[in-house]
C-alpha cells in the first residue's frame with residue numbers, strides 16, 4: 224500500500240555536480256531536512272524508481288520516454304541546455320567524420336547522451352561507428368578507453384575534461400551539436416514520478432515539485448554561493464576540485480526549466496533518436512499531465 228504524507232516522497236538526487244544547485248536550494252529552504260533524498264548516479268536512480276524504491280527521481284530522458292506508461296513527468300523542472308551543456312560529450316582524437324567503422328565507447332552511466340551522440344554521428348555527421356558500452360569509471364584520463372577512437376561520457380568526468388582537455392583530445396559538446404543541427408535546446412534528464420504514486424498521492428507530488436522548483440529559483444538567485452558550495456563538493460572522495468569559476472559557467476549553461484520549447488525538443492529528440500536507444504521511445508503523450516487533485520486525468 225502507498226502511504227501519503229507531505230514531503231515524505233522518497234526523492235532521488237543525481238550524485239553529479241549537475242544537481243548541486245538543487246541540493247543547495249533544498250538545504251537553503253529547509254526542505255532537505257524533511258525530504259528523504261537518495262543520491263546516486265542516474266542509471267541507479269532509474270532502476271530504483273522503476274522497482275518502487277523511489278517515488279520521484281531525476282532520470283535520463285531516454286529512461287522516461289521508454290517507460291512513459293509507468294512514469295509521469297514532473298512539470299516545470301529538467302536538466303538541459305540551449306546550446307553547450309559542458310558535461311555531455313563525444314571526446315575523440317580526431318575529427319568526427321573519421322569515425323566511420325571505428326570503435327566509439329559509450330558510457331554505461333548514460334542513456335540520453337549516448338542515444339543523442341549516436342543520432343548525431345549517424346545522421347548529422349554521416350558516419351557508422353562500432354559501439355561498445357563501457358563503465359564510465361574505467362575510462363582513463365583522456366576519457367577514451369584503449370582500443371576506442373572516441374568515447375561518449377557525461378557528468379563530472381565530462382565536465383573535468385571540458386574544463387581541462389587533455390592534449391590531443393577534442394571535446395565535442397553534444398548540447399552544442401544538437402542546437403546547431405536542430406535549432407532546439409536539449410533535455411538530458413527529467414524528474415519522473417511513479418504513475419501509481421502520482422495517482423495515490425497527488426498532493427505529495429505537487430509539494431515535492433514545488434520544493435524542487437523553489438530550490439532551483441533559490442540557487443539561481445545565489446550563483447556565487449552555489450558555485451562555491453559545488454567547488455567544495457567537487458573535491459570530495461579525493462577528486463581534484465573544480466574551481467568556482469568553472470562551476471559558475473557550468474550553471475549558467477545548464478537550464479533547469481521545462482517549458483514549451485523544451486517539450487518540443489523532447490518530441491524532436493524522441494523522433495530523431497528512435498532506434499538508437501535500445502528500445503522504442505514513446506513520443507510525449509497526455510500522460511505528461513499529472514493526475515488532477517482528487518482523481519485521474
Ligand SMILES: C=C(O[C@@H]1C=C(C(=O)O)C=C[C@H]1O)C(=O)O
Pocket residue numbers: 237239241265282283284302308310311332333334335336337377378379381411412
Ligand atoms: C547534464 C547531464 O545530464 C544527464 C545526462 C544523462 C544521460 O546522458 O543519460 C542522465 C542524467 C543526467 O545526469 C550530465 O550528466 O552531465
